[in-house]
Amino acid sequence: GENVEQHPSTLSVQEGDSAVIKCTYSDSASNYFPWYKQELGKGPQLIIDIRSNVGEKKDQRIAVTLNKTAKHFSLHITETQPEDSAVYFCAPRGAPAGGTSYGKLTFGQGTILTVHP
């Protein structure tokens, strides 16, 4: 199965600074690379994703970069705000297995981001 490692496990920044979280995966057949934000007591919310034919994608203050050769992708948040404080998960989707037509998301361990005002 897919092995996913996410770093750092905690990240503390001042408001306005940038934050970067890295996710390393093992399945070279993975083809979909999302990042989720989870607030306390809630389900994960997709904030940005990238597919294997694109190297970088940006949406306002959030960007994701992908390096398929090295098998890692990163979340970049610029001009951080206190409301960005949450747990962030990467969840690469591996190749379909077991006769299915759809691969499974494997979640990283999560990064607790704290943005201090």
Place this chain on the structure above:
Amino acid sequence: GAVVSQHPSWVICKSGTSVKIECRSLDFQATTMFWYRQFPKQSLMLMATSNEGSKATYEQGVEKDKFLINHASLTLSTLTVTSAHPEDSSFYICSAKDRQNNEQFFGPGTRLTVL
């Protein structure tokens, strides 16, 4: 945007009882739904994948007789925790895959506490 709901949002039950959690896709059809479990301060772990009209596929280590999954329609999947014990206390999250675009959307989660 696509919405997935879960009911109940939280439940407290006594040890030995069974609890049913519903997952609904509100504005799209989902041929595939996923059930995850998340213990405090940990990541989401996939428990099983349910396909409409067929048996669920369980991940290694997940007891299919304890966690019963039914996906009887394109908008509803249910997870029943049978004979619940305190160690089953967790945050259960479902996700539904839109059959039209293959996008996967997550529900808000259900907090289960077994006394």
